[in-house]
Amino acid sequence: MCVKPVPMALALDADSGRLDRSGGSLLTGVDESAVESALRVRDECGGEVVVLAMVPEAAAEALRPALAMGADRAVVVTGAALEGADLLVTSEVLAAAVRRLEADLVILGASSGDGAGALLWSALGERLGLPVLSRAVEVTVAGGRLSATRQTETGVHAAETSLPAVLALSGEVCLPRYPTFRDVIAAKKKTVEVLTPESLGLAGADLGTSGSRTRVLAAAPAPARGPAELVEDDGHAHERVVDFLVERRLV
Amino acid sequence: MSRRALVVVEPRSGRVPAGQLGVLSAAARVCDAVEVLLPVADGDPVDELAGELARHGAGAVRVVTGLPATSAPRVAVVAALHAEEPYDLVAFENSSLSADVAGALAVRLGAGVCWDLSGLDDVDGELVGRRLALADSTSVDVGWVGGPAIAIFRTAALDAVQHPAGDAPRVVPVQVPAATGPEVRLDESPGGADVVRSGLDTADIVVAGGRGLGSQDNIALLEELASVLGGVVGVSMPVVDRGWYPYAHQVGQTGRTVRPRLYLACGISGAVQHRVGMSRSGTVIAINTDPQAPIFDLCDLGVVGDLTEVVPRITALLRERS
């Protein structure tokens, strides 16, 4: 059977739900893991790997390393209307793109366990009507089924579902391959396809901030880090450390 | 106007964790009627659990038995309850499962989700969530447009507060819904070891070591502490340069930028190249023999001492207390 996986390597800023590329043009380790996982599925099962991200147009170059690693195509969804998009808007736009790409497997890299990224895959699954397998650390695709080892608070467990499906990885789950020089040259010659909300048939829809169902009312610096409490280790400093962890609810 | 809430809990080993009771207490403080969705397994002490929930503000407990630990059936149950009589607030404590449920539920109900909350208030008749963002450096007030408001609270962020009202809750059974689409099958036997390669980017707790480790062998001390705390080991550049630990674990300008809730810096002097990678961490604890080390200027608790002595004692004490 032929699988046509469409991984999405998304590193989402926890606050805006948007890809944060301010720090440079490279993919994060999480992104690379997602691409690598997709490539392995393709190498096993055949098909095509498409890298998809919702980014400002200027950040489209960020996807080029994924092309060098071996992704077949790179697609960005971009548009001023997407500024300030929340979970509902982001999942709607991405779902439209995934439908357009007719993906059998959507892979997301998770950059944060607590932020919007942790909600996106299930929102996307819901939009697409697909089962969601989250927090995966090992992935196998065979016989039209997706199996994964999941790692959650309760431990490490096996899980499986049928394709098509949405798969969310838990951090950097595999070592990404290095491209060869020829791969890089080939990647530099490819174009990154650009989709817009309009081209996805979402023109006129409530997008960006206007379509968002949450809002930020106020933001202020949290109380600054006060002067440090310093203790000399007289053989009992560890007790203070543990008490401190308890006081701050960190254990 | 009367405000209705549903709090979704997940009992563990026959008890509702304190953090989830905290979420319930917070909901009860700002809502007039609070229901709890309580999934139980055969043999769970339902009456006892319901009593506990009532003491923390639950007016009604909706008990569902034999629900698989996957998100789809939970989404279906909550959506069905909401369709019967709409909720103004659906609240969870954060977990892998509740995040999966909330994300899908948001789409199904067309509702907004605010996540990682550590407080909930009523301000002039509106619900306001309190969230610490950017590694707790910024305090953000968030609100919802329309309803219901879906809220995910930070783990163990809220105190469980006993409710003055009753201890005789209404216990209402709920049916497990029939599957409507492809299902995820879970093997729920007890799990094995951590298999994530680095996990730095997503870690809540980072136990980091620097040149002060003195030798590669001492990294084991960090690994042990990290495993007790449920954290990940990070290292400074000199450690990677010496070949003591993989680059994937390097924190700093030429490594990763991390924003964990707890950053434990052991034998790290705190050069600027390292600081840019961790300065936005929540709580910082530093252990260093040099009282002049710059790291002591940006920590919350500093221990002047030898990490090879202090770290194993912390690990041992944590083990003892758990």
Next chain:
Amino acid sequence: MGETTTGPDFPTLFSPLRIRGVEVRNRVVFQPHFNALGDVHGMPTEDLTAYLEERAWGGAGLIVDGSMATMPEGQMSRKYLAAWDPRAVPLNRRTTDAVHAHGATIFAQLNHGGHTSLEHPPPVLWAPTQMPEPSSPHTTRAMDRGDMVRAIEGFAVSTRNLVAAGYDGVEIKIAHDGLLRSFASPFFNRRTDAYGGSFENRMRFPLECVAAVRENLPEDLPLGIRICLHEYTPFGYELDYGLRMAEHLEASGLVDYFNCDAGSFSSFWMEIPPAAVAQGYFRPLNQALKKQSDLPIVAFGRIKDGGLAEHMLATGEADLVGMARQLIADPETPRKLAEGRAVEVRACIGCNDGCLHAVAQEKPIRCVQNPAAGQELLWSERLLVRAAEPRTVVVIGGGPAGLKVAEIAARRGHRVTLFERSEHLGGQLRLAARQPHHEEVAEVTHYLEAAVRRLGVELWTGVEATADDLLELEPDVVVVATGSQPNLPPEHRQSHTDPDAGALARARGLQVLPEVPGLELGCVYSVDEVLGGAELPGDRVLVVDGQGHWEAAGTAEFLADAGKQVTVISSRPVVAGELEGTNIAMFLQRVAAKGIALRPLTTLLRIEPGRARVVDGVTGVEQWLDVDVVVPVHSRRSREDLYHRLCDLVAESDREVRVERIGDASAARLIQTVLLEAHQVAVTV
């Protein structure tokens, strides 16, 4: 332009401070130091003006120009500025105007060289009592009262000239070199007249000089003292005495601030401490003086980190923070800190290779990290112009040369792509930083890597470029910075992990292999292997120092620290003889402590398993040394095959591609020349 604003992260550092009648805009002081940018007549050159102006432009609050000599007999070098000479006034005015134009304050430091000099041979040296400074073979002339009167007059005349030249204040050196400390010192001053014997008597002459300066300074201009608080010699004074000197000077009411200092010519590694001395090592000295004094205190001693500087000021251990080398390495340090760009600061690596090494030989100051230092008029980053036409620049190699060329080309607006075949950027610097006391070398890479990422250079690590495919990238310029490898025979193990890149060059007669028999043996380990963590087959290691720099010396220390029994031989009269003075001094101290055996004037003849044949350069006697491992450190060979192949391909094609090779790929060298070369290539793209 020159203004700096209060940075949120460094509120104290960027608050102004009033010293007597002069307001300094922030707390960063460019410390006085000999930069050898005077001409041979002691006149400041345009290079000197540009050197100080650059630091004012970069945001320093106070610049202290000097030292300057107060009279011909006290001029420690021909290039020491001649403050007594009226011909210097208009030239110094050029400097003060340039510094003032950027909003900075400028003082001048006055010094009489006394018993210390950089000249070979030195002119007559003046001292309170006739004796050589213990680190020098040259004895001194014991001053008579007439000499003292002339010396005092020298301070007075010089002060008037400085005021005329527009300086905002004068600092007097009673510090690590010069006449005035020798008068204050119980070791150097054995006089029995009114200028020796008691503490008060020893301080009398320095105070007379201070008074002469004060008398000639306008009322509102401050007078400071650079004071050596601790001589760090077995025979010299320590902190308690230094504090007593300060107390006495302060009690005179003539002094407006203190600038802290330590060391002497006999402990010159503590004057200008290299990286082996911890950052902030001298803080207890600053703290002690601050505690007893009511005057503003300038802290000193390898302070390069903005966070540390702010901390020292905020906690009240000093009022100003002195930085010499940090501002040599990055003149823009204050501005970057003030603008929230602390991560862009290029840190001093404490190597002393560019600054101290040059000026100790009376050569113009240079800096490993900053190619423009001392030659701002040629290479200042302020002179970078945006390219009229952005070019496609492909850089092969992510070591210091490749990174530097990428940085500067990207700053000029070119499209730069860089390929590095290993997983990490930094090249050999990553290995160099593993040597003991060399962690800070890595800051060269830190800076460059952060810069190229910030500038949007397209970086491909783990990707080995090949000449055959390169032109497909349609580059306008290809810069080959592929580095070098140990020059070992192709049969050596190194070829398994680092494929021999010299085959083409050797076939063309451009490279030769070294002719020592046995270099291909398994017991021969390259420095790259050793520092890379190779497991060595035995404990007796022979390091062959054919370079004289850290490559052998630091590797010997690395091995000794790992418990090996290390012998270092060198054909030359001194092992590690190319090292800068403070570095070799501290290296030799450590060699003794670590039990490393040094055999200078000894040459390696051949290697057999378990032993090495050497010959004594004086007697000609040959000898077998029993050793398990030999680490030969002779000149590395360029990885230049890619360059030659690429040149051939370009010649065959009809494309116009400029191909440059830089760094070790051109010839293996020290970082300083490599970075300058990269900068020079990048500005011509």
